Amino acid sequence: MKLYIAYFALVSATLAGGAMAAEVAPEDVKIVDGAIEQPLTDTAGDPERGLETFTARKAGNCLACHYVESLQEKYQFHGEVGTPLDGIGEAYTAAEFRAKLVNPKTELPDTIMPAFYRTTGFNRTAGKFEGKTILTAQQIEDVIAYLMTLKD
Amino acid sequence: MKKLLSLTAALALVAGATFAVAELADGYVAVEPTAEDHPLDEIISGYQFRIESTRATQDDDFENPGMLLLDQALDTWTEADGAAGKACSDCHGDDPMESMKGVGTTYPKFTEEGDNRAFRNIENQINFCRTERMEAKPWKYDKPDMLGMTVLVRHADRGEPMNVAVDGDAASYFEMGKEMYYTRYGQLDMACSHCHEDNYGNYIRADHLSQGQINGFPTYRFKWQGVGSSHRRFKGCMKNIRATPFNVGEDEYLALELYTAWRGQGLPVETPSVRN
Numbered sequence: 001m002k003l004y005i006a007y008f009a010l011v012s013a014t015l016a017g018g019a020m021a022a023e024v025a026p027e028d029v030k031i032v033d034g035a036i037e038q039p040l041t042d043t044a045g046d047p048e049r050g051l052e053t054f055t056a057r058k059a060g061n062c063l064a065c066h067y068v069e070s071l072q073e074k075y076q077f078h079g080e081v082g083t084p085l086d087g088i089g090e091a092y093t094a095a096e097f098r099a100k101l102v103n104p105k106t107e108l109p110d111t112i113m114p115a116f117y118r119t120t121g122f123n124r125t126a127g128k129f130e131g132k133t134i135l136t137a138q139q140i141e142d143v144i145a146y147l148m149t150l151k152d
Numbered sequence: 153m154k155k156l157l158s159l160t161a162a163l164a165l166v167a168g169a170t171f172a173v174a175e176l177a178d179g180y181v182a183v184e185p186t187a188e189d190h191p192l193d194e195i196i197s198g199y200q201f202r203i204e205s206t207r208a209t210q211d212d213d214f215e216n217p218g219m220l221l222l223d224q225a226l227d228t229w230t231e232a233d234g235a236a237g238k239a240c241s242d243c244h245g246d247d248p249m250e251s252m253k254g255v256g257t258t259y260p261k262f263t264e265e266g267d268n269r270a271f272r273n274i275e276n277q278i279n280f281c282r283t284e285r286m287e288a289k290p291w292k293y294d295k296p297d298m299l300g301m302t303v304l305v306r307h308a309d310r311g312e313p314m315n316v317a318v319d320g321d322a323a324s325y326f327e328m329g330k331e332m333y334y335t336r337y338g339q340l341d342m343a344c345s346h347c348h349e350d351n352y353g354n355y356i357r358a359d360h361l362s363q364g365q366i367n368g369f370p371t372y373r374f375k376w377q378g379v380g381s382s383h384r385r386f387k388g389c390m391k392n393i394r395a396t397p398f399n400v401g402e403d404e405y406l407a408l409e410l411y412t413a414w415r416g417q418g419l420p421v422e423t424p425s426v427r428n
Contacts, residue, residue, distance in 0.1 A: 057357070061357070063357060064356050064357040065356060065357075076358070077355070077357045077358040078355075078357075079354070079355055079356050079357050080354040080355045080356075081351050081354050081355075081356050081361075105341075112342055112346040112347070112350065112351070114339070114340045114341055114342070115341060121341075122336075122338065122339055122341055123335065123336060123337050123338070123341075123395075124337050124338060124390075124395045124396045125338055125339045125394060125395060125396070126338060126339070126391065126394050126395055126396050127396065129338070129339040129394045132339070134339060134340075
């Protein structure tokens with residue numbers, strides 16, 4: 001009984017602490033008809049932080065493959081491997097973006113684009129990345145918020 | 153066909169010149185695959201994807217830093233080493249640029265001596281000669297002695313078309329290499345083919361993607377500040393996609409080396425090439 005209480009206290013402390021807001025674990029995310037309706041965290045995505053994640057080489061590094069006209073001046077070296085993302089905010093809903101970021105291979109099995117919120121199904125992942133997602137749940141929500149700003 | 157002709161023209165130039173890569177640069181763009189089931193329409197050297205100044209460094213043997221290792225290896229060639237008291241020259245003659253002609257383009261392949269038969273690349277063959285014939289210590293992979301001698305063997309065939317055999321006993325290595333080439337690895341979950349088959353010619357951030365050909369290896373890389381093997385490059389590409397690489401000199405990369413060499417069949421050897 002004591003143990004149970006201690007455990008309970010620990011869990012609520014973590015939740016209350018805010019550092020770890022409730023989030024959907026990678027293995028619990030379900031893609032239904034090319035979309036994930038439920039946000040991965042309680043905290044609404046922030047487009048500014050999303051932009052940082054989008055551009056940072058050690059985070060999303062989306063620019064490695066995607067060109068974005070409005071980022072042309074501030075960021076060098078946009079890739080040509082993926083589709084240019086100008087105006088993409090009008091093409092998809094947040095739920096659709098979520099699915100594309102979590103695992104684009106559900107829809108496009110051969111795509112080069114990585115699955116940013118997934119921990120299983122990989123082959124020979126290097127030790128320090130083993131069992132980890134490329135982006136955190138919050139980073140995914142932030143990037144979605146940024147993508148929604150890309151309107152013509 | 154036009155492309156094949158331009159290669160032939162380039163090779164003709166090579167025949168008359170001591171250092172022919174400069175001529176080669178103007179003369180060829182790509183070669184056409186001869187194999188029916190080849191995945192590429194045209195086979196293009198990594199050279200074509202590098203910027204002007206990088207190409208210029210490769211084209212000028214006095215500027216090309218890879219040539220230093222060749223000079224060292226030419227000295228080593230005649231130096232006895234090991235318990236048998238032999239040098240490379242004792243078995244292969246004093247002029248490696250003659251005796252090693254037609255060798256570098258055909259590896260990796262099965263080689264044998266007595267009942268010791270194995271699938272080897274140039275590095276492993278060099279060590280085989282060292283341990284079996286010279287009774288000397290094997291050289292370490294990707295260290296200057298080994299790199300230099302590998303450069304030497306390949307350089308003797310500079311300008312000659314890559315010409316590996318993938319039938320017979322080599323077939324199982326070929327199949328293994330092919331499978332690896334199309335297998336996704338690492339947290340980024342990409343295969344060699346995603347970058348070097350589907351996307352060559354495209355930029356991935358600042359990098360201009362080539363076909364990942366190995367006709368220039370061992371290559372001098374500015375990033376490495378030195379010369380490195382194709383296996384080191386394979387490792388680097390696997391690390392970039394957050395995968396655990398395989399071991400240099402071992403079967404997986406020997407298979408991948410054979411398969412990538414075949415993808416570049418017909419490309420002229422550029423060793424030592426220069427890359428960024």
